[in-house]
Structures are given as structure tokens and as C-alpha cells.
Amino acid sequence: MHSSSRLPLPLLLLLTSLWISPLSNAQSTLPQGWVTPHPAFRIIGPLYAVGMQDLSVFLITSDEGHILINTGLQDSTRHIRNNIESLGFRLEDVRIMLTMQAHWDHTAAMAEIKEITGAEVWATPEDARVMEDGGFSDAHFGGRQTFRPVEVDRIIRQDDVITLGDLVITVHEHPGHTEGSSSYTFEVAENGRTYDVGIINMGTINGGKRIVVNPTYAGVAEDFATTYNKQKQLTVDVWVAAHNSQFDMQEKYQPGQAYDPETFVDPIGYIRAIERLESAYLEVIADELDN
Ligand SMILES: [Zn+2]
DSSP states (O other), X not given: OOOGGGSOHHHHHHHHTTTTHHHHHHGXXXXXXXXXXXXXXXXXXXXXXXXXXXXXXXXXXXXXXEEEEOOOSTTOHHHHHHXXXXXXXXXGGXXXXXXXXXXXXXXXXXXXXXXXXXXXXXXXXXXXXXXXXXXTTOTTTOSSOOSOOOOOOEEOOTTOEEEETTEEEXXXXXXXXXXXXXXXXEEEEETTEEEEEEEEOOOOOOTTOOSSSSOSSTTHHHHHHHHHHHHHHSOOSEEEESSGGGGTHHHHOOTTOOOOTTTTBOHHXXXXXXXXXXXXXXXXHHHHHHO
């Protein structure tokens, strides 16, 4: 039997870098939309999309630096930088980085972008734990590192207000998809109208996750139920989510389309999307109780 102390040094080095390889090997089987670049575009006011076709990365700009929400996969930094620069902004001006859900498809480039920008990473307590151990303590995908760990500089909680320049952004804890999932809301005034904008982490249930029978984590059923209720009570005119497909980006926006603050106004679609997820949740529970 091998003990790690008897492994030659090169092999030890190889093993310590193994957290990268499961992801690299998996690249070919990843959803196409996770690896296909998408040109940057303005969603509304200071909010821009700078991510991949189906992995949302959001830039919220101010005169005193920017907020970046999510990354893509571990090699997405270059694309995010190109997208930010195509809008006339600089990656180096990102001051705060936020998560919506500490899953590797949204967080894997965060450590690298933090190094480049010196930005602070702010996260809810449970997402912070997972960010700092590289996904190891994730209730569903954990037990191994799935992305490069990143130090969290500040803990944020329900109703905290993030300010940067003239930005005023409210934090919402929406647990379930991950224990620390979170959403962000703010107002945008344009065209003599005030729009309520929501960057919403949707309560989707990853395959194999358990809700009531041998639950993936204690309290997951209550978390999802509370999140659906809280989300339905939010006033939202414009909404986006961690995956572009969740808010039908491609039906609402074609690359090159002229900016219009009305493009992503969709309060009814927002409620319907939550109701669909809530129904799916009830079906998962019914299946668990049946089997
Ligand atoms: Zn996820």
C-alpha cells in the first residue's frame, strides 16, 4: 500500500494539482453553452452581461469601480476580460466580486480574477465556506475540490446593502440550489421610469439531489420552499439569472440588437419561472416519497 510520504516529489506535485484535471477532462462533455463565448451587451442601466452563452457573468459599473458577479469555467478569464474591454471598461477596475451559487461552473475563475484585480470577494456564510475550500464542502458535488479555492473578504447576509460609487444593491439569501445561494436587486431609473432589477439565483434541483428522504443537507426542503416564496414576493421588472437559458436570453436578445431598457422587462415570465421550479420541486418530493 502506498502512503503519500513515500511518493516521489514529482508525483506529489501532480497529485496536488489534480483538482484541475477532472474539470479539464470533463470539458468535452460540458454543455455547449458553457464553453461558447457570447458577445457582451448592456442589460439595463449599469448592468451588463459579459459571460458565456449559457453561463451568466454580470458586470455592474460605477465611477468608483465595478462589481463582477460570477465567472465561468476556470479558463473563462480571457473571455470575460475581452467582453469587459469591448464595452469600454477595464477588468482591473473590478472592486467587488460576488457569487450567486458556489458551484464550479460559476466560480472557477474567481481566484484568478481576484489576483488580477485585487478585488474583494463577498459571499454569504455558506457560499463563503464552499468558496474557500474549492467546492469540497458543497453538499451535493463536494468531497473533492472542483475549483480553485478563493479567500472571501466579507460575509454578506439577507438585506445587506452593497454600495460602490452610486450603486446601491440589496442582498437576498435564496438557499436551496446551494446552501448559500444569493440574489441581488437594485433600481435603475431610465426613460422617466424606475425599473426594479433582479439578478436572481433560481431554485433548480441538480440531478440526484435529495430533498426529504436522506436529504442532501439538513433543511434543504425548507430552504427551497422559503426561497420560492421569497422570490415570488420580490417586485421585479427586469430579471436575469445565473444561466442565460433560465431567463430566455436568446428569445429576448440577439447579438448586436440596439440597447433598450425594456428588452428584459418580464415580470410575468419571472413569476412563471419560479412557479415551474416550485412544481418540479414538489414532483421530486413526491417521487422520493413514492420510492
Ligand atoms: Zn449550480
